[in-house]
Amino acid sequence: MLQRVVFGQTRFNLPGLAADARGVVVGRQLAARFAAIDRLVAFLRLLSAEQSIDDLQPGLRIVYARGGAGTREAIVQMPIVSPGLADVVAHAARLAGGQTFTGTGKQFVQYRDARAPFGYDVAALADVAGDLVLHGTEQMVPYRIESEMPLAKLLLRLSLVRAARRGAGASFSDGPIYVTARRGLGPMLSAYLHRAAVAAPAGGGELRASAALCEGATASAFANAESFWLFRVERLPARMHGLLTRTPGLDVFVPVTDNVAVAAGYRHPIHLGSCRGSFPPDRLHLFSPGGVTEVAPLPVLAAIEDVVRVRAPEARAATASPRARPELALSLRLEAGGASSGPTVAALIPWKRVPWLQRLCYALPTSALRNYRVAPLERGVLVRASEVLEGIPFGTLFELAAPDVLVPVGMRLVPAVSPALLVDRLGATGGATVVFPERTGAPFRVPAEALVPLELRVVGALAPPIDDTMVNRPRAESVTDPVEIENRPMGPMPLWGLRGSGSEG
């Protein structure tokens, strides 16, 4: 049973209550009660919009408690750190569909409302067991605390809310943004940003970017194996927004605090800016619709100029370069070189001879199937051995003129420049192979990823290539468009379709 407090009252039955300067009775703590977790989230959202949650720490607790009637409810306990806090909390709780109580220890009484502007006090204390006792105007409920939900855990578990309609195009302010890129995309994105930064007009609006390669990003043990590039970009031009947001493998995050960022186009249900203390300062938290990525420790970002890769010129560029300097430069030529100078390491088998290769694979030893690598090209199948190619007596056989530079057996390259220079100028680096197929033909380059082990390739079927690269695979059906409800008119009798079913009526 509660009684209203009158102005000037100084003695209260509930221990821990006191009147403040306005005469309003408050305890040292507040407790807000909610019947469901969605109301709790709504309360935290409203409260975080008006009040910094960090100011309530330490002492903010979110507990699940079971009441005397058996209902399970969420209760938020917090200390009263400033005189106006109680009214802010009570307002937010009322909006979210909860109730506010004040008190000290385990006894709480309902906070003031329109019927009792100075608050309430209990008529008599009841001796009931429980971890928390909430005295309301209608009933007194003892609660037994069952579990506690830390605020940080709640923040990490909540799903993001879409802030803009999907497909409407993302746009974000000129402030800094974070971009994560799959490991393979990182060098290309850094080169792109570097070119954009160099091409930008001088003045105050130039693009600035820095990058870091993050290893072992999250607390998950499996995520340790994944590494990705993290870019911090400032003053990104609007024309590049679409590219960063729509390219698969790139994710854009907008910083909320120094070490928390949320995916562009989304927002967290709770204002994270007021919960800085819930996130350790030595980690970067990236909230995305798929979950939270924690980068620990904070990445050290290097300037994009130091990250961008300097590429070697392409093989065709090397052969075409003599036009620029006709008086000195020469094009490379193949000439008969007499006896072979090294082992045979590769063979280019035309497509009409591929059935021979298929039959031969039944006889090749395991080591050959494992060590030989093949690349289906437009003119045939290139078979490459790491050391010596044995057991393939047809097709054009190749030997090494320089590391990863192949010439037909018995031929040599003239002028006889050093192998290191050949490798450098022809671009036979990073596992790529440069092949001079015949005396009059132009050389071509086979990237490292096009060469796959023979045993993997023979499992599937060898098919002619499309455009001098790997064989294209059949395209899978895309299921990435958003699913949107479109309500159609139901007509004058909307339940007409239910007739004849087993349901009522």
Place this chain on the structure above:
Amino acid sequence: MRPFVSDFLLPVVRGGPAHVGRPMGLAAVARLMRDLPLNDDAVLAKLDACRSAIALRVSPVAIPPPLDETSMRLGLALHDLLALGHPALGGGRSRRAERVAAAALELASIGAPPTAREAVNRHSLLARLPEIVRVDRTVHYWLGRQTFLGRKPPPRVTSMPRLRRVRIEETSRSWLREIGIPVVGRQAFLALNVASPLGEALDPLRLDPPVAWGRILPVLRFPTLARVVAGQAVAAGVDRSGDALADALYRFASFHDAPPGIDASPDSVAFALRFLAHIVWLDVLFGGRAADKTESTEIDHSLEPGVDLAVMMTAAARTARTLVWPADVPDSGDLADAFRTRLDELASRAQIHGMPRYAAAAGIAELAASPATARVTLQPTV
């Protein structure tokens, strides 16, 4: 037949506007199946291709999932659930809504999938349930405003935009997370989850309705799908997903899961504990711990995820070793030492942070290890 498949089922699987109209009951299934001879139709081919693409994410599929009676019932049940939010039905508490929800419940009540292939087939139809959104449009004009839930405003409302000062606000809301299932349709939605539990099993971190062992256990009994679910749990973070599954195990073992779904039994609780241990084993086998730090009682690490999992695993390991240790793994060797070290780490975390929950976890482990009741054969007395 064709409008329902092309205008609703295909968009639900492939993406795009899914048209929701008059709700349909169980009698419509037979009628739709009777009008099915559209095997050469491009729409059915697209639906097969899209369902195959979704099914391939979880299992190697040689033939596309068939559009059979079960698929039709699940599709109609989902359609009716979406129709509960249709403004023509007059809100979620009307008598009309109760009838539609009853029809949806009847359609969705087909029980758990009997085979792994059937589970994948059903999942291929309902996998994109969490991605369904509804775009609400509010048209403001000089005399007021008008709201259209999930449909485009008619031209008469937006005509003469400059003169009437027409402005359209669009709000996209997720059907599951923001709009929510009406109370009358909640039982039908749970029945839909029972019929196709793979989606729920692959998303252990969802908040509402929370993951329930009673619904996902039937699909975890299939080893191929259990491996996919375990892989997804590990990819989402062993600590976070382990916490969510351990939380769910408290509810399951104490019979607090909302029906429908299988009831807890010593056998099923033991299976759930072994599945949790399997996730930890995967982490030990293929993952590496970032840093082995010594736990201190003076530093509060209870905010970090993984405490619930640590408490549950420690209770299971101390109660019965067979709950966490597979029979075909030897006691000695590097692997055994690594797992033993992990158990010790979990035990130290549980000792420091999780003691209030330890008693409940130990009770669950004891139930799984040595059931309090056992079947007995009653002999007739003469």
